[in-house]
Amino acid sequence: MPRKLVVAAGQMGPASDDKAANLQTVLRLLDEAAGSGAAIISLPELSLTKYFGHWNTRDHARMFDEIPGPMTRPIQETAARHRIAVILPLAERDGITLYNTAVVINAGARAKADGDEVVLAEIDLDDVTEARTRMPFPRDRRPEYYRDLTTP
Numbered sequence: 001m002p003r004k005l006v007v008a009a010g011q012m013g014p015a016s017d018d019k020a021a022n023l024q025t026v027l028r029l030l031d032e033a034a035g036s037g038a039a040i041i042s043l044p045e046l047s048l049t050k051y052f053g054h055w056n057t058r059d060h061a062r063m064f065d066e067i068p069g070p071m072t073r074p075i076q077e078t079a080a081r082h083r084i085a086v087i088l089p090l091a092e093r094d095g096i097t098l099y100n101t102a103v104v105i106n107a108g109a110r111a112k113a114d115g116d117e118v119v120l121a122e123i124d125l126d127d128v129t130e131a132r133t134r135m136p137f138p139r140d141r142r143p144e145y146y147r148d149l150t151t152p
Contacts, residue, residue, distance in 0.1 A: 008033035008041040015050045019063070022048050023071055026088075027078050034082035042087040046100065049091055064093035067103055079105045 010029040015022045026047055033041040045051065048071050049063040065071040072088070079086045089102040 005040070006036070006038045008036065008038035010041050010043040010047070012044055012047065015047070017050055019048055019071060022050075023074060027074060030075070030078045030082065030084065030086065034084050038084060040085045040087070043089060045089045046091055047089055052091075060091075061093075061098065064091040064098050066093050072103070072105075076105050 008029075010026070010033065012022075012025055012029070015025075026043060029043070030041060046063075048065065052060045052063060067090075068076060072090075075086060075088060086105040087102055088105060089100075092099040092101045092103075
């Protein structure tokens with residue numbers, strides 16, 4: 001009998017300037033994913049802040065958070081309560097250094113990876129080759145960037 005792993009993709013509308021409101025949205029998504037049987041939920045880039053990557057100003061330094069910190073602890077606690085893993089992309093502050101990173105919070109609420117680590121996955125290359133020819137997103141969006149990925 002095959003084992004089943006349910007993975008959820010958390011979709012958020014445009015995040016606001018209010019980090020506390022964004023955090024509440026993330027926590028609601030975690031509750032919904034866990035209630036649907038997900039073991040893992042992956043959240044969008046810069047989940048706790050509005051997307052600011054196209055602006056390069058020092059004003060955005062306030063959007064960066066320490067890990068663990070006041071913004072990530074509630075996520076860690078919710079992951080532990082539901083016994084789910086969370087992939088949390090966020091703006092991380094480590095001392096004076098700022099990162100656009102992603103942490104993996106395991107079901108025990110421990111942050112497992114940061115921007116300086118590699119997470120390996122085993123994939124079937126035949127499936128990848130087949131998907132390259134039928135998936136419209138990488139094939140049709142910005143073909144100059146994805147051409148090597150979509151050409152078998």
